[in-house]
Amino acid sequence: MARPVLFLACALALFACSSAVASAEIVEHSFHVQNLTVHRLCHQRVINAVNGGLPGPLIRVHEGDTLVVHVFNKSPYNLTIHWHGIFQLLSGWADGPEYATQCPIRPEHSYTYKFNITGQEGTLWWHGHVQWLRATVHGALIIHPRKGHSYPFPKPYGEIPILLGEWWNANVIDVENQALATGNAPNNSDAFTINGQPGDLYPCSSHDTYKLEVVYGKTYLLRIINAALNNQLFFKIANHKMTVVAVDAVYTSPMVTDVVLVTPGQTTDVLITADQPPASYYMAAHPYASAAGVPFDNTTTTGIIVYQNSKPSKPLMPALPAFNDTPTAFKFNSNLKGLVNGPHWAPVPLEIDEHMFVTVGLGLVACGSKKATCAGPLGQRFGASMNNASFQFPTKLSMLQAFHGNVGGVYTTDFPDNPPLVFNYTDPNNSFNTSIVMTTKSTKVKKVKYDSTVQIVFQNTAFVGLENHPIHLHGFNFHVLAQGFGNYDAVNAPKNFNLVNPQIRNTIGVPVGGWAVIRFTANNPGMCLDAALSPGCALAMGPSNRHCRRERAHAFHNLATASTRSTPLLIYRIVVHFSTGRELNCTFVIVVFSNLLWFLFMRGRAKLSSCFQ
Numbered sequence: 001m002a003r004p005v006l007f008l009a010c011a012l013a014l015f016a017c018s019s020a021v022a023s024a025e026i027v028e029h030s031f032h033v034q035n036l037t038v039h040r041l042c043h044q045r046v047i048n049a050v051n052g053g054l055p056g057p058l059i060r061v062h063e064g065d066t067l068v069v070h071v072f073n074k075s076p077y078n079l080t081i082h083w084h085g086i087f088q089l090l091s092g093w094a095d096g097p098e099y100a101t102q103c104p105i106r107p108e109h110s111y112t113y114k115f116n117i118t119g120q121e122g123t124l125w126w127h128g129h130v131q132w133l134r135a136t137v138h139g140a141l142i143i144h145p146r147k148g149h150s151y152p153f154p155k156p157y158g159e160i161p162i163l164l165g166e167w168w169n170a171n172v173i174d175v176e177n178q179a180l181a182t183g184n185a186p187n188n189s190d191a192f193t194i195n196g197q198p199g200d201l202y203p204c205s206s207h208d209t210y211k212l213e214v215v216y217g218k219t220y221l222l223r224i225i226n227a228a229l230n231n232q233l234f235f236k237i238a239n240h241k242m243t244v245v246a247v248d249a250v251y252t253s254p255m256v257t258d259v260v261l262v263t264p265g266q267t268t269d270v271l272i273t274a275d276q277p278p279a280s281y282y283m284a285a286h287p288y289a290s291a292a293g294v295p296f297d298n299t300t301t302t303g304i305i306v307y308q309n310s311k312p313s314k315p316l317m318p319a320l321p322a323f324n325d326t327p328t329a330f331k332f333n334s335n336l337k338g339l340v341n342g343p344h345w346a347p348v349p350l351e352i353d354e355h356m357f358v359t360v361g362l363g364l365v366a367c368g369s370k371k372a373t374c375a376g377p378l379g380q381r382f383g384a385s386m387n388n389a390s391f392q393f394p395t396k397l398s399m400l401q402a403f404h405g406n407v408g409g410v411y412t413t414d415f416p417d418n419p420p421l422v423f424n425y426t427d428p429n430n431s432f433n434t435s436i437v438m439t440t441k442s443t444k445v446k447k448v449k450y451d452s453t454v455q456i457v458f459q460n461t462a463f464v465g466l467e468n469h470p471i472h473l474h475g476f477n478f479h480v481l482a483q484g485f486g487n488y489d490a491v492n493a494p495k496n497f498n499l500v501n502p503q504i505r506n507t508i509g510v511p512v513g514g515w516a517v518i519r520f521t522a523n524n525p526g527m528c529l530d531a532a533l534s535p536g537c538a539l540a541m542g543p544s545n546r547h548c549r550r551e552r553a554h555a556f557h558n559l560a561t562a563s564t565r566s567t568p569l570l571i572y573r574i575v576v577h578f579s580t581g582r583e584l585n586c587t588f589v590i591v592v593f594s595n596l597l598w599f600l601f602m603r604g605r606a607k608l609s610s611c612f613q
């Protein structure tokens with residue numbers, strides 16, 4: 001279990017103990033990933049979970065701490081743990097994405113993740129990163145301000161993680177494998193959950209419904225995390241307003257709302273005050289399903305807020321937005337503003353070195369051999385695509401090892417800055433336009449120089465269907481300058497860019513049939529050749545070469561012990577290298593989650609023959 005180990009970094013440092021690093025600690029955990037028998041929805045099931053809990057262990061650190069997690073894989077599956085949203089400065093090899101930064105940890109093997117958490121505070125989370133294991137292998141990762149620092153809002157009376165999850169009455173790996181075998185979309189989930197429990201609206205679930213007791217008059221910080229696999233979720237509490245104060249571990253200007261929208265991977269911190277007549281109130285979540293005509297799990301999960309000393313009462317239920325309420329979703333997302341000059345605030349870069357325009361959506365990949373029968377539209381396979389490239393996982397080496405070892409033939413560096421064909425991206429008439437809907441598999445990378453500023457316009461396409469696609473950047477936060485519907489207007493849209501106080505985050509849902517503009521600086525600074533192992537790092541500006549070599553040796557040792565072959569990634573990525581223009585390169589990764597996309601990724605899996613032989 002958790003074994004926080006304290007030591008004073010200042011004792012080792014040459015400078016005075018009063019410096020900011022004086023309070024840095026080492027926080028150490030052991031994760032035993034193993035079978036766990038649970039009862040949900042009238043069924044008994046064996047799931048994979050960490051340390052016997054669903055959700056798994058809550059990790060608490062302070063900004064500036066070092067986190068060490070020993071992962072013991074006692075599950076029957078290969079796995080890695082991804083530290084969603086952590087910058088991983090100088091420790092990119094510890095980020096977790098299999099075949100990007102490490103090989104999976106095989107059953108009966110272990111691996112130690114070690115990294116510093118600097119320059120960010122708030123709510124993040126960790127999750128399993130091979131196949132669909134993250135459905136049950138996940139937990140909250142909370143970064144408190146350094147000792148002596150405070151929140152940019154009054155200290156709440158209580159802080160409560162609210163993990164929204166997704167539940168199948170089946171082994172999730174079976175669900176995934178069945179989809180692979182049949183070519184059909186994976187089965188929809190059977191429930192959503194709040195802190196592991198579906199709640200009163202599902203059969204056999206009332207007894208275990210998540211309950212939060214509150215004291216009248218007090219204010220609480222709810223740290224809402226969307227740990228669902230495929231669904232964006234609306235979250236609401238009966239009769240209580242929420243004040244959003246942070247998203248993705250970045251502070252926001254306080255925003256009062258009665259509904260929150262969270263995309264898979266995102267987090268939202270809200271303050272609520274227990275100022276209603278003492279009684280019981282439901283908190284509830286159900287999907288925001290933007291793709292018209294695509295079946296989804298339309299159930300609703302609930303938890304109960306119970307006022308201390310209130311008479312037992314039937315909880316009041318909030319009225320959630322309709323499943324397809326895009327105006328409410330858009331209003332929530334576009335009204336969020338950054339907290340200018342708040343802790344860790346970063347101003348918007350005004351000079352742009354790299355302009356990218358990237359279409360995001362589905363496409364079709366040729367069925368392949370003449371004998372094969374494919375169950376996708378037009379008898380083809382689904383294939384998610386960005387700028388008409390559908391990502392193919394390497395088959396021999398991870399991209400990082402290929403980069404490090406200068407091994408050719410694993411990827412190409414020609415990911416285009418613009419779509420190869422300009423067309424009416426959001427015209428539903430193009431959904432099955434056979435002259436343009438086909439795409440092909442490739443492993444394309446975009447290189448950018450260290451410290452360059454990058455602007456990316458993400459444009460949803462109508463291929464197969466319009467859908468809101470969440471996009472997650474590994475190793476960076478980005479500013480969200482603008483979002484809108486229809487085709488991006490390069491002349492007029494920039495006039496409305498928010499260059500003053502845009503929200504900063506690591507995951508964004510690109511509006512259905514619309515676009516979003518993000519900006520970031522490719523400055524996740526490495527100091528050595530860990531560049532080669534990192535999803536983001538770079539310039540040799542810090543510690544000595546000796547330090548560099550040690551870090552690198554350490555990384556390779558870890559990789560070697562954890563490594564071998566396994567199934568490739570199930571999520572779709574564009575891997576973007578950035579480099580100093582000299583010998584150092586870095587990689588960052590854009591991840592797209594979506595119901596349909598998950599399916600496509602699976603279809604696109606290649607058989608890996610080796611990894612780090």
Ligand SMILES: *[C@@H]1O[C@H](CO)[C@@H](O)[C@H](O)[C@H]1NC(C)=O
Pocket residue numbers: 035046076
């Ligand atoms: C874990 O559960 C799986 C599936 O039920 C089973 O095949 C396996 O034997 C179990 N492993 C252990 C160590 O109990």
Ligand SMILES: *[C@@H]1O[C@H](CO)[C@@H](O)[C@H](O)[C@H]1NC(C)=O
Pocket residue numbers: 009021024066089090091115116
């Ligand atoms: C992590 O923090 C420790 C203690 O402050 C420091 O010694 C170490 O160099 C840092 N490591 C990285 C990779 O930044």
Ligand SMILES: *[C@@H]1O[C@H](CO)[C@@H](O)[C@H](O)[C@H]1NC(C)=O
Pocket residue numbers: 169170171174175176178187
């Ligand atoms: C998926 O759903 C179908 C239809 O309900 C069912 O027959 C099948 O067993 C399910 N697959 C899994 C892996 O649960």
Ligand SMILES: *[C@@H]1O[C@H](CO)[C@@H](O)[C@H](O)[C@H]1NC(C)=O
Pocket residue numbers: 298
């Ligand atoms: C959920 O979907 C089912 C099947 O399509 C439908 O019968 C049911 O009315 C829907 N429930 C809600 C709350 O929309």
Ligand SMILES: *[C@@H]1O[C@H](CO)[C@@H](O)[C@H](O)[C@H]1NC(C)=O
Pocket residue numbers: 422423424429430433435436
């Ligand atoms: C299909 O797309 C091409 C290229 O944009 C366009 O010329 C053609 O008119 C489209 N076909 C239909 C049926 O919309």
Ligand SMILES: *[C@@H]1O[C@H](CO)[C@@H](O)[C@H](O)[C@H]1NC(C)=O
Pocket residue numbers: 424426427428429
């Ligand atoms: C693109 O398609 C949309 C949706 O059908 C339509 O409203 C719009 O007029 C089209 N734009 C152009 C330039 O044809």
Ligand SMILES: *[C@@H]1O[C@H](CO)[C@@H](O)[C@H](O)[C@H]1NC(C)=O
Pocket residue numbers: 427429
């Ligand atoms: C889409 O197709 C319909 C029917 O063919 C046509 O009336 C309409 O003008 C088309 N829309 C666009 C934007 O091309």
Ligand SMILES: *[C@@H]1O[C@H](CO)[C@@H](O)[C@H](O)[C@H]1NC(C)=O
Pocket residue numbers: 388419420421435436437438439440
């Ligand atoms: C994508 O590339 C395929 C060839 O691989 C081509 O047939 C198709 O027209 C292209 N579509 C777009 C939108 O660029």
Ligand SMILES: *[C@@H]1O[C@H](CO)[C@@H](O)[C@H](O)[C@H]1NC(C)=O
Pocket residue numbers: 076077078106564565566567
């Ligand atoms: C895990 O990885 C090993 C080695 O690459 C591979 O042989 C095995 O099939 C993988 N196991 C699963 C369940 O995918």
